[in-house]
Amino acid sequence: xxxxxxxxxxxxSRPGVFYLNTAALKSGGSAMISPSxxxxxxxxxxxxxxxxxREHKALPIFRKFASYNAFVEGWALYTEGxxxxxxxxxxxxxxxGMLANELFRAVRLVVDVGIHDKGWTRQQAxxxxxxxxxxxQEGAEREVERYMAWPGQALGYKIGQLKILEIRNKAxxxxxxxxxxxxxxxxxxxxxxxxxxxxxxxxxxxxxxxSPHNPPAxxxxxx
Numbered sequence: 001x002x003x004x005x006x007x008x009x010x011x012x013s014r015p016g017v018f019y020l021n022t023a024a025l026k027s028g029g030s031a032m033i034s035p036s037x038x039x040x041x042x043x044x045x046x047x048x049x050x051x052x053x054r055e056h057k058a059l060p061i062f063r064k065f066a067s068y069n070a071f072v073e074g075w076a077l078y079t080e081g082x083x084x085x086x087x088x089x090x091x092x093x094x095x096x097g098m099l100a101n102e103l104f105r106a107v108r109l110v111v112d113v114g115i116h117d118k119g120w121t122r123q124q125a126x127x128x129x130x131x132x133x134x135x136x137q138e139g140a141e142r143e144v145e146r147y148m149a150w151p152g153q154a155l156g157y158k159i160g161q162l163k164i165l166e167i168r169n170k171a172x173x174x175x176x177x178x179x180x181x182x183x184x185x186x187x188x189x190x191x192x193x194x195x196x197x198x199x200x201x202x203x204x205x206x207x208x209x210x211s212p213h214n215p216p217a218x219x220x221x222x223x
Contacts, residue, residue, distance in 0.1 A: 003037060005046040008054065010065075016051060018042045035088050036080040036098040044185075045076035053192035063192050069153055071193040074160015077105060081161075100133075105157050107132050112147045112154035122148065163196045164188070167203045171210075178212050 008016040018041050039045055049072065054064050080098055089095045107129055114120035114128070122144055129140040147154050167188075172179045187206045194202070 003041060005041040005050075007046075007050045010054070016047050018047065034097045034101075035083055035094050036101050039079045039083050039088070040076045040101075044082065045079045046072070049075050049189055049193075052189050056190070056192060059192055066193050068193045068195055069156035070160035070163070070196050071199060072160075073153075073157040074162075074164055074196075075189070077157050077161040078164045081165075104133055105154070108143060108147065108154035109158050111144060112152065115144075115148055116151045160196065163200065167200060171203070171207050174207055175210055175212070178210060183210070 003021045004019050006017050006019065008014055018038070041047070053059070053066075056064065080101060083089050083098060084095065089098060111120075111125045111129060115122075115125055120128075125144040125147075126137075126140045129135070129143060130137070168184060171184055187203065188199070191202065
């Protein structure tokens with residue numbers, strides 16, 4: 001089983017858990033956590049986003065547990081890039097690890113589309129993975145079979161990440177010096193997981209409200 005995150009129980013009695021795959025230790029390898037993996041699975045990735053959603057008292061119960069793949073995985077993949085901005089990647093090896101993970105997600109997208117839209121065989125997909133990113137035969141088979149059984153899931157990672165980046169770029173351009181990355185992230189996450197079209201509409205409203213060129217609302221005449 002690959003490293004993964006399991007959210008807390010609904011009543012909060014069991015905390016969220018980040019499971020690290022230590023299978024490599026059996027063959028004398030290493031179980032070191034790459035910074036990008038921790039960012040994706042734990043903080044500020046899955047754990048941060050899902051915990052905020054489930055703890056939000058104003059959300060109805062069905063919204064607290066809603067999970068839209070492009071939003072959830074798109075946010076987690078987006079946070080890997082935040083590691084660069086926050087200075088978490090301390091050397092070239094760690095930055096290379098982030099880029100290798102980015103390539104891996106892009107390759108999985110191609111495999112996903114290849115199988116379900118382009119008529120690729122299982123072996124074609126395995127060969128493409130091994131040629132493009134390397135790794136073990138067993139690992140490539142596991143990944144390909146995952147996306148054979150789960151159409152569109154790999155696609156959701158990149159579509160979600162790209163949409164969040166697009167919204168952020170729009171906010172930075174329109175708000176200029178008034179853009180606050182902390183406020184942007186708060187707004188992005190505060191209503192829980194959303195379909196991307198609804199997320200974009202919500203963020204467009206937020207951008208308009210933050211704009212320094214947006215005229216203030218008229219005050220009621222209290223005379």
